[in-house]
Amino acid sequence: MNNILVSIIIPVYNVEKFIVETIESVLNQNFKGIELILVDDGSTDNSLKLCEQFLEKDYNITLLRQKNSGVSIARNNGLNQAKGKYIYFLDSDDTIATDFIKTSYEIAKKGDCDIVVVGDYYCNRIQNVFVLPTCALFLKLDFLENHQDIRFPEKIQPCEDGLFSHQLLVLTDKIGINPAAEYYYREHENQNHLMINNQAEKLLRQIPEWFRILIDFYKRYNLFQTHSIDLARFVEHEPFELRYLSMPFNLNQKKELHQLIKDFVTKEIFPFMSRKQQKRLSSSFLLFVNSKNSLEFDRKYILKLRKEKIICKAKLILINTIPFRKIRKSLRTQLKEKYNKLQISSI
Template sequence: MKNLISIIIPAYNIENYIAKCLDSLLNQTYRNLEIIVVDDGSSDNTGKVIDDYLSKYDNIKVIHKKNAGVSAARNSGIEVASGDYIGFVDGDDTVDEEMFEVLIENAIKYDADISHCGYKMVFPSRIDYYHNTGVLVGQNNEIGLKDLLAGNRVEPGLWNKIYKKELFNNIKIDESIKINEDLLVNYYLFKKAKKSIFYDKCFYNYTLRKGSAATSKVNINKIIDPINVRKEILEDLEKNSDLYDIAYEKYIMSLVGICRNVQIRKNKEYKTYIDDAKKSLKYEINNIIKNKAVSKKTKLMVIGNLYFSRIFYIIDDIHAARTGNRTKYEVK
């Protein structure tokens, strides 16, 4: 008998997107899917659209709950999932018809606890591929964690992967974290996994739209959460290991990122967070300079932010304008 995959879909006020998402799952070439849609207290017609699908398809389950955020919605789905594997799809995204067939075939063939693939960023006027090379890479526990922390091959999101269900035993998504919660739970899942398999074909379609988390303006969670996530991962790792060095540099860069963020610099309400970030960088400055694993680029950015901030910001803003890095995910 074929392995059952439970697909968990958090849905909040996406009445114009959820049907397309469900249709892409119902059209999968791999048919043994349990589709769990969690209506996270939507105030529009999302719940009605979901209930209409529920009445037509036997493999769809629906949970209606009070609004508590995407992590709480996903946790609710995990609790009722009966599949051998668990996957996640955001309710405003779609997947190519062969995605879950390829993921499950790779998981079984290579005896992997996690099977993942590439993805597309779908803008109104273009599609960006990440990265569609066609490479197939097996990752043991250490390599999987290293690729996740370094940002190589392993996208920190939950939505382009399937996981053996038992990985979630004693692991929940932290509902207090609103930004980078995917990275945090993936850290613990990849830490637990003996093996993962990555196929770099872009089967997942991540939709960029106005009002989504990826395109929303800066807020307290976007400032604080990435630092807290990087810090928790750092504290969980053993010092003097390659993984610790990678996590340390990422933590330092999250502090630098606050100083570089134009929205934070221009908003008086958030400027205190720049001061706090600089205090943390000053506290770490000796470790940063002495640590051979921290790149020269990172060291220069830290020094520029701490001691030559006015000049650094001018240069940084000019560079960002030329490269378009700060408007990369902008949806007009």
């Protein structure tokens, strides 16, 4: 096909239960000009065979094969083969709505966007956090080719997509949003979640490499003075919220992770931030960075959560005195969501 407008890249590894449905969601798009690049990462089940069957049915599919090397190398190899004006990375166990590519492409073209953020949840989040999963990024190929030093980091997982997206998002203000794009995420037992696989120690060994990649990038593009708040929010979201607060680290691991994050923030980020900028970070993260050690933070954080729960309960009672029903309902919903998040918060 000569007029390729969008290249969809799918890394494939042992997803025989899901890959057919994923591929079909691409073939069913109501948009002409798509090429599909499948990259088999050394699958040991029937995934490769199922991919090969589609080659006989559709001429817009390219199948690459590599020895098992990880999702970053698979995505990078797919990107090297892409011919479309825009790129989208789709996970091999998920699907997209039939107008997903059409609406994203139209927004990208109309706004001459380097990046279109897709999905309502991520469109709302991008205002505060410059880090996104791959599934939330519709990317202009020229933009990627102009920054060939930025690719998915090899031998990094999780956060390979976070590091990739953060660097790209910082480098452009030509960012569009497509909140109407529907991405269907599938949860299943074979997913590579560190919490499930109990690989906290492996993650802990990778985080210094995350920081090294970020320091090299910020120095290379001279961004510390202008984007330190974005770097701080990356650290707040990824190693703090998604890892320290959410994963089952033991006491020694928490102690080490706290020191890693604290040292990085106080030495590499805060010297470039004003007090006013620092106050734009969450109170929990500032408490974490300013605590002497993980034990002190955990103790203070528990007290903080308890206080916030009490305040939430009190506000829920006071809402009943508001005479306007719609306002009561809206505020009650917001507070209940906040209270439920407090209920599941852990350290």
